[in-house]
Amino acid sequence: MYQFFVEPTQIQDKRVVITGNDVNHIKNVLRMKIGEEIAVRCSGDDKEYRCGIEEFAQDEVICSLRFVREEGVELPSRIYLFQCLPKADKMEFVIQKAVELGVHEIIPVAAKRCVVKLDEKKAQAKVSRWQGIAEAAAKQCRRGVIPTVRMPMNIKEALSYAGGMDVRLLPYELSEDGMKRTRQLIEGIEPGKSVAVLIGPEGGFEESEVEMAYTAGVTPITLGRRILRTETAGLVVLSWLMYRLEA
Amino acid sequence: MYQFFVEPTQIQDKRVVITGNDVNHIKNVLRMKIGEEIAVRCSGDDKEYRCGIEEFAQDEVICSLRFVREEGVELPSRIYLFQCLPKADKMEFVIQKAVELGVHEIIPVAAKRCVVKLDEKKAQAKVSRWQGIAEAAAKQCRRGVIPTVRMPMNIKEALSYAGGMDVRLLPYELSEDGMKRTRQLIEGIEPGKSVAVLIGPEGGFEESEVEMAYTAGVTPITLGRRILRTETAGLVVLSWLMYRLEA
Structure with missing residues (x-):
């Protein structure tokens, strides 16, 4: 499962929008397909937004949110x-x-x-x-x-x-x-x-x-x-x- | 402090003889001098033989034993x-x-x-x-x-x-x-x-x-x-x- 980081504004209710360098990476390096699952995280909230790829736009990959894993992966100390x-x-x-x-x-x-x-x-x-x-x-x-x-x-x-x-x-x-x-x-x-x-x-x-x-x-x-x-x-x-x- | 490994036979009472690749390393790479101190170990006995360099022979470096540190450095488990x-x-x-x-x-x-x-x-x-x-x-x-x-x-x-x-x-x-x-x-x-x-x-x-x-x-x-x-x-x-x- 590949993971990408986004800003909080890129998670809009049930829609998650990937932008920046990750777009090229997903489309041309990993060659992912519509429907494939990815893990998305907002640096800092320690939740995993599991998404499916919905659409490849010009400079964006549009995904739909499937579920959120609340269980964190970070250590309890900084x-x-x-x-x-x-x-x-x-x-x-x-x-x-x-x-x-x-x-x-x-x-x-x-x-x-x-x-x-x-x-x-x-x-x-x-x-x-x-x-x-x-x-x-x-x-x-x-x-x-x-x-x-x-x-x-x-x-x-x-x-x-x-x-x-x-x-x-x-x-x-x-x-x-x-x-x-x-x-x-x-x-x-x-x-x-x-x-x-x-x-x-x-x-x-x-x-x-x-x-x-x-x-x-x-x-x-x-x-x-x-x-x-x-x-x-x-x-x-x-x-x-x-x-x-x-x- | 540089350390070298020897076979048990290379430690003879108060005299320690370095042979093999280490000779070139000591003479030509590290360019060590008479009197310099080195640590010598016999793989396995977990003691440190602290020596001084005495003489550079053709294929050997002859050292004199200064003291032995009995305190081991190995973990108690393999x-x-x-x-x-x-x-x-x-x-x-x-x-x-x-x-x-x-x-x-x-x-x-x-x-x-x-x-x-x-x-x-x-x-x-x-x-x-x-x-x-x-x-x-x-x-x-x-x-x-x-x-x-x-x-x-x-x-x-x-x-x-x-x-x-x-x-x-x-x-x-x-x-x-x-x-x-x-x-x-x-x-x-x-x-x-x-x-x-x-x-x-x-x-x-x-x-x-x-x-x-x-x-x-x-x-x-x-x-x-x-x-x-x-x-x-x-x-x-x-x-x-x-x-x-x-x-």
């Missing part, structure tokens, strides 16, 4: 992944996987040891590309919302933004607290609480950055005894949060 | 990932990530809906390549053992092999049991018990394959309400097992 800019195209991988695992927002962070540097113009182009990857992943894994990819922040901005969240976790390999303490922390997160997860770059956070994070109320956790790559670390924490929070 | 052959180079990704997450063995499985077909000769070449990826990942994340990549099995062979393991889990999106039951199952796994994780191909297992697995004593679990890609599913289960089992 999870914010603060990912320090990794090398090469690893950010694309992190975004695709994080969307599958239920992330709410992804915030690229420029830490001191990040090799990749983005100026304003490059950052805008990157974020626009990354947002497209988030949308494609959200369709594919049938999310109820399209997670947002924010413009990159520096550590100070990231910590200030994370300050608005209920729980803030930072996996740190030099953390002295063991797995038992980490499990206690994760188990203590009540469904509904928002969670910030801060992942360092390839070389790790600098000690001064970790100090800043502690001062800002961020809690260190361990990810076990092996050394995880930066693009793996966030996925492990998201998996653990899913394990804890999924109803 | 985890066997049965991964149905995915498309393109996704198997390489699965192997790299599974090694980071503490897997003990990876068994490629040819299920009915696998698009990739491997004859004996192709399979041997692939497995040899995959074993190299497992070894590189084990060095990088500083595992205590090099996980083995087995020759591909069909479903019947895979279920028979999994029959020797204490716990057998199969994530199945049509499973009627919810997350609560899945958590109970994971929490019921005692450290030390061996665990088989069976991951279907892109199109999922066929119903007849799932029936065969149930008959063989495999337990279905859910991975939440979103649809995960085949290469993501195993990583989520491995993350959950790490969360449960890491001491």
